[in-house]
Amino acid sequence: MGDNKTLPAAVKRWDENTVAKTIGRFPERQETFLTISGLPVNRLYTPLDTKDLDYEKDLGFPGEYPFTRNIQPTGYRGRLWTMRQYSGFATAKESNERFQFLLDQGQTGLSVAFDLPTQIGYDSDHPLALGEVGKVGVAIDSLADMEVLFDGIPLDKVSTSMTINSDAVVLLAMYIAVAEKQGVPMDKLRGTIQGDILKEYVARGTYIFPLGPSMRLITDTFKFCSEKMPLWNTISISGYHIRESGSTSVQEVAFTLANGIAYVQAAIDVGLNVDVFASRLSFFFGSHSDFLEEICKFRAARRLWARIMRERFKAKKDSSCRMRFHTQTAGCTLTAQQPDNNIVRVTLQALQAVLGGTQSLHTNSRDEALSLPTEESVQIALRTQQIIGFESGVGDTVDPLAGSYYIESLTNEIENKAMEYIQKIDEMGGAPAAIEKGYIQREIHDAAYSFQKSIDSNERIVVGVNKFQVDEEHKFDYLRVNPESERKQIEQLETLRKTRNDGKVQTALKDLRQGAEGDTNLVPLILEAVKVYATLGEICGVLRDVFGEYKAADL
Amino acid sequence: MSSSKKIRVLMAKPGLDGHDRGVKIVARALRDAGMEVIYTGLRQTPEMVVRAAIDEGVHCIGLSILSGAHNALFPKIMELLKAEGADDILVTGGGIIPEDDIPDLKKAGISEIFGPGTPLDDIVEYIKANVKL
Amino acid sequence: MSVAELIEGVLNQKRRYLARLISLIENEDIRALEALSQLYKHTGKGHIIGVTGPPGSGKSSLVTKLTAEFRKRSKTIGIVCVDPSSPFTGGALLGDRIRMQEHSLDDEVYVRSMGTRGHLGGLARATSDAVRAIDAFGKDIIFVETVGTGQSEVEVIDVAHTVIVTDVPGSGDDIQAIKAGIMEIADIFVVNKSDLAGADKKVTEINAMLDIDPRERAWRPPVVLTNARTGDGIPELVDNILAHLEHLKESGLLQKKGLQRSRDELHELMKYKLTKELSQKLQGKPEYEKAIKMIAKRKQDPYTVAEQLIAEFLFSETR
Ligand code: B12
């Protein structure tokens, strides 16, 4: 970019004269400045820092390889990002009412949060489910609950995003079965399952089966969907949870893309063509508190993924190299102290995500560190996005910060550092092997620990936590989940077990067991089982039996 | 370091909650403060927590829950500890615990609850000051 | 808790009392010695199995699977896992238990984690007595997992009847580690992670090493291939463990080892006691301090002074 011959000398002069003089009188606040991820920040960036950048090769144009500037040629000038708030309600019935309301308001996308027993393949009456039923999302034990959840909702008209991973295939099967009852064929269904098991092992914790069988469930799903559900997004490869576990931005990019590589490789290994499935992959990142670094992170991730798809996997179509991603503001930066300050944090983080070119966005609520958000808080969070979208004007030109010496140089640095990590992971045998060794977990934990230490030592300031504290009493409204819903859910489950045709259930489960022991695609067998009202716990129970359970690496 | 009395702590994640960033950080801080720390990993039933605490002869149990199941699980653990005659163990908790819930949890026998933003040193100091060796 | 209560609790198989006793042992509490001396007659029944090998080779996973297999055969189990303590802070993260979850509610399985607290050799100073306490408690099989630093952790042979040395396929470095000392102590070799490439090669390598071992041995350590995730090879390993115990009994080695162990232990204890007593008596004595200065100035020699001080402070009737 810069080819100014006299510039190096000029920079030197400035440094030695102007800067030195000032620093003598007004020392800088710190000896060194680092981004929140620990990358060094210089006093000034000049064309010298971007001199190796090749505009066409490294940045290119929006909508074209390597997509550094955006995957859409017109950015947000055509359509703003999708404002998608993730939320959950205790019972299928309550959630259904909420969905109906949102649809009436003109929303076309639904997002489902499940409770933890559902995410871990236990029925609501399992001993480990005690106190967890319906707490952080809706409880689904069987197709019967799913029928209630989507009652009266035309599944050919909405797109549904389900945050479900280790047992995603079971919930997908239930979704297909409900649609079928509505007369909607599966090739009309639109939506996403998160389905990213690798990050569950390192960051999110709702794993069930060991790595091998889990990857099989994923490739079975890839295969099934590529044949029968062309509109379905089979995976959302997530860095958000990695970042929220305490990783740096470089680690977030590196570990997420390393996981992505593992999925693409697995799909290729079972015979799928890259250019057939790659465009259905999507990503999910966090937007943390270092404003400029985060913008660079999004740009670096987009470019790096494009290059990986083209150079490593030889994807021919440009659309296979296009990284679509959802973003969520960083819950872990939001404080229990002076919760209203969180509105400001979320605003900045949302703005970063938009400047980084996200496709969709969830903004966290100010009561993040207190409880599940109240309706009022959710509304403020949504308004925050709307204000950025409709009032700030930042979406009116594409990738407005490109060309900034700092932005481009940091984008490069993040890409390079992430690539170093990916190479290291490759040497270990890829992401699954690195996870089994506990390597990725340890890297994240180390970063999380030093982050906490830097707050405790006041090296890093968190407003309201270690500086500018006030005495406060939390007079906040908490969202409370009715404790009765657990009991009711269990009663319904008991009734279901009594009224369904047990013979059919047993046969379906036996078939499933046989299938799991062999190597046939399990999606059709699971579909059969859910249709005769085998419960989620029973289906996962059979699979647990055959596959075993994942044992976490220790600290 | 020569043998001497050491504070032994069990750090546990009861229930299905997968939020382990905080518990792992606290475990490491306690270790760095010279304690012997046993971390149970995720998905512990109250029975498992109590069994581990007793077998390992710990002086303190640290319970971490962010998923909202504390009102069901913390008191259950205290009950089981009492039944085993092991309620001399100091039990602390942390995570996302609404302030309104804290009085009842304390009544059930949890000695202190630490929420988001707590400096690690505060936790170390609290345990050092309150365990019965 | 009084000593009498402790003893009664342990003999009545109350795990809280066993746990308490082990804590007292670890803290070198005087009550521990009293209790152990009274419990001694109740010990000597358990089969003690040491498990050592490089870090991450699957020791804890193996112990878990072995426990499952022995439980199938109606045996009760005690497990002691040792992890390193930090030399700087004295703290430790004791991480083996996390692998042993599947037995966490089995009343017949007792698991105890220990930090080395500065002790070298692969075990904690208290490990041997903790094992003894578990023995008195009545567990049939007692596993001792060493720290697994890859250093020569040979102390486990002083505690265990049967020593399992684990290794995994891959890097030739491990073989070096084995050569460097662990080789000699193995009664059974386990090549774990049989699912990884190179497992058979590793078995061959170890066998080749055993072939050139010049010592005459009635028991040639078998090399067993296992997968501690799936349990493959575990029944075979258990059979080998039992065969080894049988061999110890039949060859009279068990008795011989027992005698040797009692001799070593008595010797160690006396040495410990004597040293401790001597230091107590010498503590702050002017003669002692003076002698040290004289030695440093080359006015006296340490050899003669040692003799004199021992004679005067330990054996003299008048003191
Ligand atoms: C990070 C995070 C995640 C990460 C977790 C990563 C990980 N491996 O831990 C990810 C993104 C994966 C995640 C996922 C989910 N999350 Co979350 N998450 C958070 C978040 C933003 C921060 C938690 C955190 O790690 N903070 C940093 C650490 C260092 O702090 P800490 O854990 O609070 O620990 C400190 C103290 O609490 C204390 N402490 C903690 N434990 C203990 C124990 C003892 C003994 C002691 C003495 C002290 C102590 O000391 C620590 C140091 O100060 C919180 C909101 C918030 N800001 O707190 C939501 C939050 C906890 N999550 C929530 C939810 C609902 C979920 C999901 C269940 C959503 C869903 N339906 O799928 C999922 C599933 C997770 C699962 N498997 O259980 C809710 C829980 C709601 C509730 N309780 O009512 C929260 C409160 C957000 C919200 N307001 O909705 N989450």
Ligand SMILES: Nc1nc2c(ncn2[C@@H]2O[C@H](COP(=O)(O)OP(=O)(O)OP(=O)(O)O)[C@@H](O)[C@H]2O)c(=O)[nH]1
């Ligand atoms: N692939 C494979 N992995 C195994 C096998 N056995 C154990 N592992 C894994 O190896 C890792 C280490 O296992 P541990 O049982 O903790 O090993 P360890 O020797 O006790 O480790 P330390 O106590 O830390 O020295 C874990 O991730 C296990 O799941 C096996 O047979 N095959």
Ligand SMILES: [Mg+2]
């Ligand atoms: Mg171990």
